[in-house]
Amino acid sequence: MVFALIKSEIESMKTIIEQCLHQAVDQLKTDGLLPESASPKMHIENTKDKAHGDLATNLAMMLTKMVGQPPREVAQAIIDRLPERAEIAKVEIAGPGFINFFMADTAKFDVVAQVLAQKDDYGRCQVGQGRRVLVEFVSANPTGPLHVGHGRGAAYGASVANLLALAGFKVQKEYYVNDAGRQMDILAASTWVRYLQRCGESVAFPANGYQGDYIYDVADALVEAHGNSLAHPAETVQAGLPADESDGGDKEAFIDALIERSKTLLKDDFEIVFQAALKAILQDIQEDLAEFGVTFDEWFSERSLMDSGLVDAAIEKLQQAGKIYEQNGALWFRSSEYGDEKDRVVVRDNGLKTYFASDIAYHFNKLEREFDILIDVWGADHHGYVPRVKAAMAALNTDPDALQVLLVQFASLWRGGEKLAMSTRSGQFVTLRQLRHDVGTDAARFFYVQRKSEQHMDFDLDLAKSQSNENPIYYIQYAHARICQVLNQAAEKGWAVETQVGLAHCDLLEAEAEKDLAILLAKYPELIARAATAYEPHQIAYYLKDLAQGLHAYYNACQFVVEASELRQARLTLICAVRQVLQNGLAILGVDAPERM
RNA sequence: GCGCCCAUAGCUCAACUGGAUAGAGCAUCGCCCUUCUAAGGCGAGGGUUGCAGGUUCGAGUCCUGCUGGGCGCGCCA
Numbered sequence: 001m002v003f004a005l006i007k008s009e010i011e012s013m014k015t016i017i018e019q020c021l022h023q024a025v026d027q028l029k030t031d032g033l034l035p036e037s038a039s040p041k042m043h044i045e046n047t048k049d050k051a052h053g054d055l056a057t058n059l060a061m062m063l064t065k066m067v068g069q070p071p072r073e074v075a076q077a078i079i080d081r082l083p084e085r086a087e088i089a090k091v092e093i094a095g096p097g098f099i100n101f102f103m104a105d106t107a108k109f110d111v112v113a114q115v116l117a118q119k120d121d122y123g124r125c126q127v128g129q130g131r132r133v134l135v136e137f138v139s140a141n142p143t144g145p146l147h148v149g150h151g152r153g154a155a156y157g158a159s160v161a162n163l164l165a166l167a168g169f170k171v172q173k174e175y176y177v178n179d180a181g182r183q184m185d186i187l188a189a190s191t192w193v194r195y196l197q198r199c200g201e202s203v204a205f206p207a208n209g210y211q212g213d214y215i216y217d218v219a220d221a222l223v224e225a226h227g228n229s230l231a232h233p234a235e236t237v238q239a240g241l242p243a244d245e246s247d248g249g250d251k252e253a254f255i256d257a258l259i260e261r262s263k264t265l266l267k268d269d270f271e272i273v274f275q276a277a278l279k280a281i282l283q284d285i286q287e288d289l290a291e292f293g294v295t296f297d298e299w300f301s302e303r304s305l306m307d308s309g310l311v312d313a314a315i316e317k318l319q320q321a322g323k324i325y326e327q328n329g330a331l332w333f334r335s336s337e338y339g340d341e342k343d344r345v346v347v348r349d350n351g352l353k354t355y356f357a358s359d360i361a362y363h364f365n366k367l368e369r370e371f372d373i374l375i376d377v378w379g380a381d382h383h384g385y386v387p388r389v390k391a392a393m394a395a396l397n398t399d400p401d402a403l404q405v406l407l408v409q410f411a412s413l414w415r416g417g418e419k420l421a422m423s424t425r426s427g428q429f430v431t432l433r434q435l436r437h438d439v440g441t442d443a444a445r446f447f448y449v450q451r452k453s454e455q456h457m458d459f460d461l462d463l464a465k466s467q468s469n470e471n472p473i474y475y476i477q478y479a480h481a482r483i484c485q486v487l488n489q490a491a492e493k494g495w496a497v498e499t500q501v502g503l504a505h506c507d508l509l510e511a512e513a514e515k516d517l518a519i520l521l522a523k524y525p526e527l528i529a530r531a532a533t534a535y536e537p538h539q540i541a542y543y544l545k546d547l548a549q550g551l552h553a554y555y556n557a558c559q560f561v562v563e564a565s566e567l568r569q570a571r572l573t574l575i576c577a578v579r580q581v582l583q584n585g586l587a588i589l590g591v592d593a594p595e596r597m
Numbered sequence: 598g599c600g601c602c603c604a605u606a607g608c609u610c611a612a613c614u615g616g617a618u619a620g621a622g623c624a625u626c627g628c629c630c631u632u633c634u635a636a637g638g639c640g641a642g643g644g645u646u647g648c649a650g651g652u653u654c655g656a657g658u659c660c661u662g663c664u665g666g667g668c669g670c671g672c673c674a
Contacts, residue, residue, distance in 0.1 A: 045613065048620085058616060061654070071654070095617045096654065141674070183674055252673095330672050341600075341670070348672040355674045383601055384669040407602075409667080451610070454602065456667065458609065463623085472622065474636050482634060489633045523613090530613060542611060545621075556629085556638040597636070 012111075013087065013522060017055055017101055018042050020082050025059075027081035033067055046523060053090070053100035054108075054519060060097040071097025108515055109506035111522040115577040116499050123528040123584055128169030134366050135161045136300075137377035138289065139176040142281045143187045144212050146288055146432040148459070149379065153408050154432070155448035155590065157377040158294045159537035160406070162588045167532035172371070173296045176362060179278055180302045181355060185259045186210065187281075188274040192230070192262050194219035195273065199231040203238060207245035208255040218280045222273065230273065232265050288433050292441055293590040302358050305365065311353055314361035314396070315346055323395045333360075338391035338400075360392040367398050375535070380407040380454070406535055408453045415461045439464040445590045446473040450541040472545060476582065477594055479548035482555060483579040484595040490561045490572060502573025505566040509574060513554035517578060520550050524581050537589060544585045551578050 021042055028034040044057045060075035067074050075093045082091060087107035094100050115122045137157025140150045157173070165171045178184070190209035197203060198219050205211070222230065241257050243249025263270045282299075289295070305311055315331070318324050323334045329349030333356075336343050346357040366374050378385070383405075390400035413420040413430055420430065435444055443464045450472070451457045463471060487497060509515070524543070531539040560571045583593045 043616095045616080047617090048612090049617075052617070056617085061616085064654075098617065143674095178674070181674065328672080332672090345672045350672080352672085354672070379668095380602070381668055386601090409602075455610080456603065460609080463609090471636080475622090478634080478636050482637085486633050526613080534614080538611085539613080542621080549621090552637050553639090555633080556635095559633070561633050597634080 012525065013055060013101075013103055013107070014044050014526065016085060016087055017044055017057070020085060020088070021057060021059060021078070023083050024078045024081040028063075028067075028077060031081075033077060034063065035066065038063070038066055046519075047100065052094060052098070053092070053102040055101045055103070056094075056098045057101075058098060060093075060099060064097065075099050105510075105515065106507055108518040108522070109509060109574075111518055112506060112574055112577045113503050115521055115580050116503075116573070119580060120584060120587075122580060123525050124166050124168070125525055125529045126168035127529045127533060128164060128167045131169055131372040132172070132370060133164055133169045133373045133375060134172050134174055134369075134371040135164065135375045135377070136174045136176055136366075137161075137375075138294070139178070140285070141178045141183055142278055142285060143183055143210055144281065145214060146285055147429040148413060148432055148435050149410055149429075151292070151432045151435060151444065152411050152448045152453075152457070153377050153379065154289060154292060154294045155445050156406075156408055156453050156537065159445075159449050159540070159589050160375070160377070160532075160535050162590070163528065163532040163535075163537055163540070166528055166588065169373075169532075172298065174298045174300050175296045177282065177299055177301045177303075178355070179282075180306055180358065182256075182259075184274065184278065186255055187277050188270065189255065189259045189262050190215050191218050191222070191277040192266070192270075192273045193258075195222045196231055196234065196237065198223050199228045201231060201234040201237070203234045204244065204246070206251065206255050206258055208251040214281070214284070215277075218277050221280065222276050225276075226272070230266065230269055237261060237265065288436075292432065292436060293445065300362070302362070305358055305361050306353070310365055311358050311361040314364050315353075315357060317364075317396055318346075318360070318392070321395055321397075333388075333392065333395070335388045335391035335395075338387075338394045340387040340391045344388050356388065359389060360396075363389060363393060363403065364396055364398070367393075367402065372402065374403045376403065376405045378405055378407055380409045383407050404535075406453060409456045411448070411457045411459045413459050413461060435461075442477070442591045443471065443473050446476075446541065449537045449589055452536065452538050472541075473591065474597070475552075476544045476548040476586065477592070478597055479551040480579060480582045480586070480593045481595060481597040483551065483575045483582075486555075486560050486575065487572065487579075490568070493561065495561065495565070495568060495572075497572040497576060498569055499573045499576060501566065502569035502571075502576075505570040506573075508567045508570045511554075511558055513550065513557045514571075514574060517547075517550045517554055517574060520547050521577055521581055524585070540585050540588050544582065544589075547578065547582060547585070551575070551582075 025034065025038070025040065029036050029038065040059060040062050042057070042059065043062070044055055047053055047056050060078055061071045063074050064071045067077070069077070072093055075097050078099060079091050079093065087104055088101055089104040090102035092100050118124070135157055138146070138150055138154045140146055146154070161171050161173050186208065187210055190206065193203050193205055193209065194215045197205075241261065242253050244254040245251035266273065286299075315324065318333055323337070324346070325332055325334065330345045331347035332343045333346050334343050344356055345354055346360070347353050363374065386405045390403060393400040393403060439461060447459055447464050490497065527539060527543050531537060558571065560568065560575065562568045562571075586593045
């Protein structure tokens with residue numbers, strides 16, 4: 001109740017200064033120094049150097065041309081017209097014409113009340129204005145387990161979604177399941193061959209098949225459920241097939257022929273094998289991601305898109321718009337009319353629709369579901385794909401700018417000072433599950449998002465695994481655990497924290513470390529807005545390191561559990577607020593905030 | 598060859614989107630546990646921001662050209 005009142009009354013320092021500057025600008029206009037039409041952008045920034053005060057603006061330098069006076073004189077003119085505010089202790093001109101603001105010490109701690117009142121909601125803002133965002137990420141083909149490359153997209157996408165939700169967007173998280181197409185047929189054929197082998201048939205495994213051991217698991221499950229009722233003699237299966245790569249043939253031609261043979265022999269039963277493989281792998285992926293703290297609102301099936309005729313409908317639409325032509329027996333989309341390098345095939349000469357055709361339908365469908373913003377998180381190797389999808393959106397009379405493709409660079413894994421070579425084909429890759437078991441979910445999630453997504457990243461397994469001071473994740477979690485333990489210590493002495501008492505005595509907080517912490521806490525909401533709109537969760541990681549650093553410095557500089565009750569309450573209240581913000585920030589990154597370590 | 602991304606301390610990376618003396622961690626070297634968790638703190642050294650121009654009050658950030666690295670350029674997905 002009390003807090004609800006405070007919540008609405010407290011303004012951030014930045015807001016206060018912005019209001020003051022607006023008043024000053026208005027006054028400049030009435031004084032005839034500035035044209036009425038002028039509406040300068042208010043750029044107020046946190047200072048890097050304490051000597052420059054707490055906040056600063058470059059407003060005077062921005063206005064210098066319009067006013068026709070040197071920046072420092074403009075600055076003086078602005079300062080002369082600033083209204084008095086108790087929160088502002090001092091204002092001065094510095095450097096080329098910056099106006100520096102020094103906040104009153106008492107005002108600095110207003111933020112503590114705000115944090116404790118808003119709790120999990122501290123930092124929430126409304127820059128999203130309730131706009132509906134669809135975040136599609138991971139979307140790895142369900143042909144095998146996720147590997148560490150998918151992990152980065154998963155961690156990044158999940159954190160971006162958390163950020164956007166916090167920033168006032170309505171977020172839906174979606175995984176596009178590529179359960180149609182040739183790759184899935186290859187998976188089914190691979191599974192069937194393993195099944196035949198389990199049934200005692202000596203069928204050679206195709207060179208282009210999925211070699212991973214997980215295929216055996218699916219085959220075993222098939223034996224369990226269907227006995228050998230899906231089996232055919234090896235001779236029948238292999239009769240008349242072209243040579244595989246191992247016999248000097250073409251592995252692509254071989255696998256296609258094998259798929260055809262599987263479908264011919266199995267008839268409707270092919271679907272049983274297909275579904276068994278798909279379901280098993282998809283479930284594995286779902287469990288894997290869930291254990292990684294990554295969940296989705298929707299697992300969108302490519303097959304459902306085809307079965308419901310949406311792919312045909314999308315092609316039809318393009319056709320009606322006159323953007324489709326036929327050449328060499330295939331249907332082409334005129335994507336080059338919209339900035340793509342060349343036109344693209346949507347229906348092959350063999351009648352099969354391309355992956356791109358489904359993707360057009362999928363993105364069109366996303367917009368039909370009335371999302372305002374579409375975010376796709378893709379591996380950077382797919383960047384060449386962006387123009388054609390945007391081209392399709394434009395051709396379908398939708399706004400291509402509604403689509404934001406966020407590219408995530410690959411992560412190289414390092415262990416023992418050596419780069420780990422990975423190849424998907426041979427099944428020689430580190431799985432996400434392996435990584436999680438190796439370094440733990442918290443460390444993995446944190447390592448993935450602590451770098452800008454478009455930066456190439458080195459993932460040092462030894463470092464992520466090390467439970468030492470070298471590992472930044474423990475540094476942050478340790479700060480949180482320390483606070484919890486201090487509060488426990490106080491409670492054991494019968495000194496439970498009473499935040500109302502603490503808030504009433506924030507004027508006793510005079511140490512530098514205390515002021516530094518308060519300033520850091522106040523920066524958090526704008527950090528959320530900035531990180532969300534820039535899709536940059538790594539900013540949260542850096543902030544949390546700073547906040548943890550502030551807490552550790554405070555811990556070393558001051559004693560919290562002291563006899564003087566008012567000072568004690570003020571300090572405990574402050575660290576409660578720090579704990580809250582640590583929790584909020586770690587939650588965005590999907591990292592646990594342990595109470596003890 | 599064309600297109601996209603990247604290049605910042607010995608190493609891994611930031612830099613609030615054009616602002617003040619470019620900052621952290623690791624590594625190196627000094628200090629600080631009879632005190633609420635030393636997985637911590639304080640301090641020192643370390644830079645021509647790949648190179649060369651340009652834009653302006655002001656550039657790591659923007660524009661042009663190079664150099665070096667990654668990725669992409671299928672009727673694959």
